[in-house]
Amino acid sequence: MSVKPKLFYNKWQKMDAWVRQKMCTWVTMKRNSRFMRTSLTGHFRDQFPLTEQTVFFNCGAKSPLPLGAYRRLQQFYQENLIDAVLPRIQILEEHYLHLKTHLAQLIHAQPDEIAIIPNTSVGINIALNGIDLQPTDTVVLPKNDFPCNIYPWLEHARRHEFEIQFAGTFQHCTTDDILNAITPQTRVVSVSFVDYATGYCMDVARIGAECHRRNILFVVDGIQGIGVKELNVRAAQIDLLTCGGPKWLLTPFGIGFAYIRREAFSQIHPQFVGWLAYDWGDFTDFRSLDRQLRPDASRYEVGTLPHTAIAAFETILHDYFLPLGVPHIEAYLSDYTHELISLLESYGFRYAGPRAAHERSQILRVAAPGDTTAIYHQFRDHQVDISLRDGHLRFSPHFFNNGDDLDRLESVLTQLKF
Known part of the structure; x- marks a missing residue:
């Protein structure tokens, strides 16, 4: 000392x-x-x-659950004791749509650009599996980033033989380090909005502008910043943002969201497809073989969603984050x-x-x-x-x-x- x-x-x-x-x-x-x-x-x-x-x-690790969310979870399970889920499908759909609306407000997006996902890693995998990366392509990553934004890319690169370009050092990576690592071969830049260890906040608007200028897809892990740092995903020209809820957004485990810019749908293809990614009309005819993918970000959602957690998440945003701002x-x-x-x-x-x-x-x-x-x-x-x-x-x-x-x-x- x-x-x-x-x-x-x-x-x-x-x-x-x-x-x-x-x-x-x-x-x-x-x-x-x-x-x-x-x-x-x-x-x-x-x-x-x-x-x-x-x-x-210690919200950088896991936040406590607020009472409002706890009571909403209790209510949800009490309702299920006396009534099955299916008769209340319209109510579940309303919570789902309200949640997407609230999340869009939070990051200045549109509700049809929001997908509900289990965690941040799923959003990273939507990007790396959905983008058609070639052996001549390079992906730029911060060298000091959390494993969630490194190991999925490394594993995918081993199988598809594209290059990973690390920026910065194991101790630190700045916005300038990311920009200096971009080359003519760069196809994707993927960074954390806020670094989990140092608290460093990337200037995602600067990076997004450069990526947009050079036709590079820009992916952001937002879990350590969304809800406590203002971010306009449209202004920052982010193509995909992924964010788990259990840290700064105060949710239970097992729920998060992804923002996929509408203009990027054609470049980020759903690789893991659930039946609800298709438009089934009034859900009375399942024999058709010519259904089309939904025109919005729900095409990236796989299977039945965690409606219990959705109800809690919607309550948290409505009762805490949106009133506070x-x-x-x-x-x-x-x-x-x-x-x-x-x-x-x-x-x-x-x-x-x-x-x-x-x-x-x-x-x-x-x-x-x-x-x-x-x-x-x-x-x-x-x-x-x-x-x-x-x-x-x-x-x-x-x-x-x-x-x-x-x-x-x-x-x-x-x-x-x-």
Whole structure:
């Protein structure tokens, strides 16, 4: 540990208890005035019972389920106890269509460009299996990306003999690294909107503009940014965006969505086709052999969908994200993460993520002032839920975090053994 943090910690421990109490009271009042009175806490805070016992800064791994979604799931199963699903097929269809409408609003797309999928990996596979890649083609990927956006492409490249061009290093990859890796042979660029480890936010609009100019298909993994970072997929000229729901969108496991730009349908062909990808009219005649693929993104959906999770997802977007608005969530988390960084750095921790405002996100990569693994386990023992990634601590707060969490975190920080 560096000398400065150790000196600060020792001085804090030796400080008169009355003075320490007054300092904590002043900091608490400051935080309460800034965070606890905002519309992003209060009612919404009460929707996450987990926060009563845990300081939860780990939505980059898996978010807690809000009460509204839990109650919707209960209602769905209670209805199924007394009524089969098929008589209520019209209600299920309404939830499905409402969900697509809400998701389209969230990312500034059209509902007919949204497909409901189980997870992010399925969306990546829609792209790599649907694009006709030739041995002379190259796919550009960030070298430090999450395996979801690397291994499917690697496996497909082994079988179809196209080239993978990695950009950046295992530690970092920037927007410029991606742009510099593009060559005349590049057919696809696939990146994460927000990096899972560093919190670096790609300038997808710059990349999208260059891809569009050079007739390159642009694929984006949005799971670490959608819902907390504003993104207009049309303005960014993204051809396919894939996003699982269980992180920042607060859903149960097993549901997500893909956006496929309408103009890209002809270049991204469905390779795994379910019967519901075809238009069956009123669902009374299944003997026809000349049905056509649906003209919208539902052509990429395979088989019967998880309608239980769809009902919960629709409730989450309707009750939380759309009333709050992503720009307000993003602004709140920008202020909140600045406060969180200041608190951690006052105890000898060091923020190790991007510094430029346009490159930052709600994911904080933090270097510990000692044995990182040991400190991580101390946090967990004190009910502070964070992640350990690439030798750093990862803090990832959401809109339900408030000043109480910062106060409880500070109480834990005074007890840590470096």
